[in-house]
Amino acid sequence: MSKVRVLVGTHKGAFILTSDGKREKWDVSGPHFAGWEIYHVKGSPADPNRLYASQTSGWFGQVVQRSNDGGRTWEAVGNKFPYEGVPGTHQWYDGTAHPWEFKRVWHFEPSLTDPDTVYAGIEDAALFRSTDGGANWQELAGLRGHGSGPRWQPGAGGMCLHTILLDPGNPNRIYIAISAAGAFRTDDGGATWQPINRGLYSQYIPEPTAEVGHCVHRIAMHRSRPNVLYMQKHWDVMRSNDSGDLWQEVSGNLPTDFGFVIDVHAHEPETIYVVPIKSDGEHYPPEGKLRVYRSRTGGNEWEPLTKGLPQENCYVNILRDAMAVDSLDSCGIYFGTTGGQVYCSADAGDNWNAIARDLPSVFSVEVQTLS
Amino acid sequence: MIRVVLPPHLRTLARVGGEVKVDVPGQVTPRSIIDALEATYPMLGGTIRDYTTQERRPFLRFFACAEDLSHDPPDTPLPEAVVSGVEPFLIIGAIAGG
Numbered sequence: 001m002s003k004v005r006v007l008v009g010t011h012k013g014a015f016i017l018t019s020d021g022k023r024e025k026w027d028v029s030g031p032h033f034a035g036w037e038i039y040h041v042k043g044s045p046a047d048p049n050r051l052y053a054s055q056t057s058g059w060f061g062q063v064v065q066r067s068n069d070g071g072r073t074w075e076a077v078g079n080k081f082p083y084e085g086v087p088g089t090h091q092w093y094d095g096t097a098h099p100w101e102f103k104r105v106w107h108f109e110p111s112l113t114d115p116d117t118v119y120a121g122i123e124d125a126a127l128f129r130s131t132d133g134g135a136n137w138q139e140l141a142g143l144r145g146h147g148s149g150p151r152w153q154p155g156a157g158g159m160c161l162h163t164i165l166l167d168p169g170n171p172n173r174i175y176i177a178i179s180a181a182g183a184f185r186t187d188d189g190g191a192t193w194q195p196i197n198r199g200l201y202s203q204y205i206p207e208p209t210a211e212v213g214h215c216v217h218r219i220a221m222h223r224s225r226p227n228v229l230y231m232q233k234h235w236d237v238m239r240s241n242d243s244g245d246l247w248q249e250v251s252g253n254l255p256t257d258f259g260f261v262i263d264v265h266a267h268e269p270e271t272i273y274v275v276p277i278k279s280d281g282e283h284y285p286p287e288g289k290l291r292v293y294r295s296r297t298g299g300n301e302w303e304p305l306t307k308g309l310p311q312e313n314c315y316v317n318i319l320r321d322a323m324a325v326d327s328l329d330s331c332g333i334y335f336g337t338t339g340g341q342v343y344c345s346a347d348a349g350d351n352w353n354a355i356a357r358d359l360p361s362v363f364s365v366e367v368q369t370l371s
Numbered sequence: 372m373i374r375v376v377l378p379p380h381l382r383t384l385a386r387v388g389g390e391v392k393v394d395v396p397g398q399v400t401p402r403s404i405i406d407a408l409e410a411t412y413p414m415l416g417g418t419i420r421d422y423t424t425q426e427r428r429p430f431l432r433f434f435a436c437a438e439d440l441s442h443d444p445p446d447t448p449l450p451e452a453v454v455s456g457v458e459p460f461l462i463i464g465a466i467a468g469g
Contacts, residue, residue, distance in 0.1 A: 035380060059430040059464050060380060060418040076384065076414035080422050102423065 003370040009038035012360035016071045023346040026355045040364045042108045047115035054105040066134050077134035084141035091153035100124045109164035121161035125178040140190035148212040155179035155215050167226045180215035196244030217260045218320045222269035232262040239299050250299020255286050261323035266331040270298040275318045284315035294349050308352030321364035336362030374459035385412040399454045402445035434461040
């Protein structure tokens with residue numbers, strides 16, 4: 001019998017929600033690391049019992065936790081993220097040069113094949129890799145060394161590297177995204193990188209079609225078709241059919257194309273999900289109605305999904321790492337809100353249930369499908 | 372042995388309860404105490420002082436013998452009462468955040 005394990009990072013700890021394949025009854029464990037901000041928890045595809053968690057605090061800095069038993073027990077591992085060489089500067093909010101400073105880990109992306117290899121996306125934006133289960137971390141410095149690094153600047157949430165996509169068909173290809181620098185790709189295992197922001201238009205920056213400077217909120221792919229990418233930009237939902245070489249807008253009939261999350265159905269590469277948010281000044285759903293929008297055509301044509309979601313007086317946000325899908329036959333879609341709810345649809349979005357309702361503000365949601 | 376009181380979150384992280392005691396070779400200073408703490412409890416590395424700057428994290432304070440020692444240079448010798456174990460060295464989390 002299949003099981004599902006949902007890994008939830010919140011403002012005050014991590015929670016692990018488990019259910020059988022029906023996804024009707026849920027057990028909740030936690031808070032793990034109570035009182036700490038848990039930016040992200042993610043399991044290894046190669047060993048589902050191996051989990052990595054980013055535990056952070058304004059008081060105590062960054063801690064990295066690792067579990068070898070699916071989250072029952074944890075151990076602190078390496079939390080030293082030294083930038084390679086002289087870190088240099090990036091742009092600050094006012095355009096002045098600001099030294100690169102490590103603040104926290106936003107996202108872990110475990111290797112598809114090796115439980116001890118894991119990538120970390122950090123603030124101030126850089127990509128690190130560990131090959132010893134998180135004990136030691138080395139920067140993939142070619143990213144900041146691309147040459148555009150001094151022109152990167154923070155988004156409102158900080159200058160974070162928040163998305164890491166590993167190409168399942170090509171171990172040398174990795175995509176990453178940074179707010180507010182944009183998306184980048186390596187084709188040589190991380191040694192060198194190129195910006196992949198052509199086709200993006202950001203009217204809030206001095207040069208709307210600049211090579212870098214775009215506030216990319218999230219990118220997603222389907223593992224069967226890793227050359228097709230979907231992006232939720234600050235404003236605009238975008239699609240690329242050529243590994244990011246060129247993007248085209250697919251916002252179509254969305255009520256607003258601002259938002260943070262985007263994800264892809266586990267079995268239908270053209271079925272994608274977003275949660276429109278009213279605006280960058282009003283981080284809540286339009287009209288106070290929490291609606292997931294689904295496109296079965298890879299964008300442009302969107303339908304609202306509302307059954308089981310609050311359709312009045314709802315003013316939560318859904319942060320960029322807070323949506324995930326399982327891989328059961330009837331694909332499950334999950335997302336968490338800043339109001340502490342975690343919603344699940346066991347039927348690809350048609351019907352929704354709150355599987356946790358009163359957690360701390362949710363930062364991240366990941367799902368493991370266990371056999 | 373030097374007595375050290377950690378803030379509750381760091382006690383949980385280090386899996387200790389109440390005070391901890393660390394052997395501090397040489398002169399007893401804030402720096403040498405933290406060196407000893409990090410050697411005994413590696414999970415505390417980077418949580419009391421920043422790895423890069425080696426400076427005390429801004430929301431933590433160091434106290435001993437009813438004195439705020441937070442702004443003393445890190446190699447300042449601590450009072451004899453701390454060295455002799457009569458008084459603990461206190462690492463306090465600031466009351467902040469609302």
